[in-house]
Amino acid sequence: MNNRAIKKGKDATIINIGDELLRGDIADTNSFWLAKMLFSHGVTVTKIMVVGDDEDEISEALKSCNSDFVFVSGGLGPTHDDVTREGVAKGVGKSLTRNKEAERILTAKYGLTGILLKMADMPIGSEVIGNPIGTAPGFKVDNVIVMPGVPEELRGMFEPIASSFRDDNAIMVEEWVLTDKPEHEILDVLNEAVRTFTDVTIGSYPYLTGDGQTYKVRIKLVSRDTDTLKRAKKWLEESL
Amino acid sequence: MNNRAIKKGKDATIINIGDELLRGDIADTNSFWLAKMLFSHGVTVTKIMVVGDDEDEISEALKSCNSDFVFVSGGLGPTHDDVTREGVAKGVGKSLTRNKEAERILTAKYGLTGILLKMADMPIGSEVIGNPIGTAPGFKVDNVIVMPGVPEELRGMFEPIASSFRDDNAIMVEEWVLTDKPEHEILDVLNEAVRTFTDVTIGSYPYLTGDGQTYKVRIKLVSRDTDTLKRAKKWLEESL
Structure with missing residues (x-):
């Protein structure tokens, strides 16, 4: 259960790329981490997609987005089927060209040559995003931010790039309320809370406890206003 | 890097539903688990999507799928914004009706009444999928399988439902090869392996070791033929 009344500020789509994610070889920890970070920066994630290492699938995923920002990760390495650069270029309708700044970084810092310089190929007009940990640079083109x-x-x-999308006016604060009652027994209270506190997003998440038999419910309260949030928390704790 | 030459058998899209996933409150472990299970049952996952608790967003996600199967999870609870039933019905273009079998189960087994019986509402023509652990039943409508x-x-x-989509002829076996060399140094060997073993899918996954400085590469070999797979593994180990 979730009261979706509050939805302001900028929104974003996350696209994570990799056949290994689609096979369940590797968990998609990037989307989870990004979603949490974007939320804490005032950006609402409306959709997450995982697609394979395929130029057309990447392009189609990108074209399907109508959010303020698109965060893409994966597939920026030097091997022949790291095709994120090609897919993003096709998706934003720009040609792929050797970015001079990226080429300079890869040549000067890492001494790369030949096929490895394909990591400097970016859609025309891209801004390079430096990679402080690894080799492949990221880039920003239009509203699309591409990372390894x-x-x-x-x-x-x-x-380092968060200041370009962070929205301090859209940042929300949160509180949690825990209850031992099963979700169906607290429905009326939840519904009343949703009606009463219209400036608070209320989400209830049932989970199975360690014994595999008992459900408890975690209730999350989110708001842009700390006082309202505290009142809602107090009301819920007294009503449950 | 990934050789995508092998792609036979049925394919699937996974749609996981929940605002809490989009906020990074909860990691999407379901998609990871499902992707792994489907792969081991011979079904290729081509796309994973996470969308919010919103009827139209669920419906749009479903309409965008053109895979053999669609696995949907989340949003089947009794609260007012568990709207997966409504979203799926809209997505498959069928009206939502009280399923008699589901109603019978919920009434007889759990003694549910009133608003709680909305968990028995399903798109017309749905087959009920029993829930051995919890309350909300799942359902299958057309090629869409909906689970909590x-x-x-x-x-x-x-x-219990895997026999309806499991494909023994499409199941693949896998082997891993590990190397201490960075990916850019093994590019030629990987490319030659891809050219030589056309019946083997070869994926290379660089990862940062515990010291935060050194990259190693895990190479995954996947094939439908065990002998070919063993030959490819031996060749790679000798060539690296």
């Missing part, structure tokens, strides 16, 4: 799939590299790239 | 979001419930529902 190696989690440490993605994380290293995030904060 | 609580991981234990989803997992409990999977094996």
Whole structure:
């Protein structure tokens, strides 16, 4: 259950790329981490997509987005089927060209030559995003921000660019309320809370406890206003 | 890097539903688990999507799928914004009606009444999927299989229905090769392996070791033929 009344500020789509994610070889920790970070920066994620290492699938995923920002990760390495650069270029309708700044970084810092310089190919007009941890640079083209799939590299790239999308006016504060009652017994209270506190997003998440038999419910309260949030929390704790 | 030459058998899209996933409150472990299970049952996942608790967003996600199967999870609870039933009905273009079998189960087994019986509402023509762990039943309508979001419930529902999509002729075996060399140094060997072993899917996954400085590469070999797979592994180990 979730009261979706509050939805302001900018929104974003996350696209994570990699056949290994679609096979369940590797968990998509990047989307989870990015979603949490974007939320804490005032950006609402409306959709997450995972697609394979395929130029057309990447392009189609990108074309399907109508959010303010699109965060893409994965597939920026030097091997022949790291095709994120090609897919993004096709998706934003720009040709792929050798970015001079990226080429300079890869040549000067890492001494790369030949086929490895394909990591400097970016859609025309891209701004390079430096990679403080690894080799492949990221880039920003239009409203699309493209980062590597190696989690440490993605994380290293995030904060330096966050000022370009962070929205302090859209940042929300949160509180949690826990209850031992099953969700169906607290429905009336939840519904009344949703009606009463219209400036608070209320989400209830049932989970199975360690014994595999008992459900408890975590209730999350989110708001842009701390006082309202505290009142809602107090009301819920007294009503449950 | 990934050789995508092998792509036979049925394919699937996974749609996981929940605002809490888009906010990074909860990691999407269901998609990861489902992707792994489907792969081991011979079904290729081509896309994963996470969307919010919103009827239209669910419906749009479903309409965008053109795979053989669609696995949907989350949003089947009794609260007012568990709207997966409504979203799926709209997505497959069928009206939502009280399913008699589901109603019978919920009434007889759990003594549910009133608003709680909305968990028995399903698109017309749905087959009920029993929930051995929790309360909300799943359902199958056309090529769409809908399951709860609580991981234990989803997992409990999977094996009993797996025979309806499992494809023994499409199941692949896998082997891993590890190397201390960075990916850019093994490019030529990988490319030659891809050219030589056309019946083997070869994926290379660089990762940062514990010291935060050194990259190693895990190479995954996948094939439908065990002998070919062993030959490819031996060749790679000798060539690296």
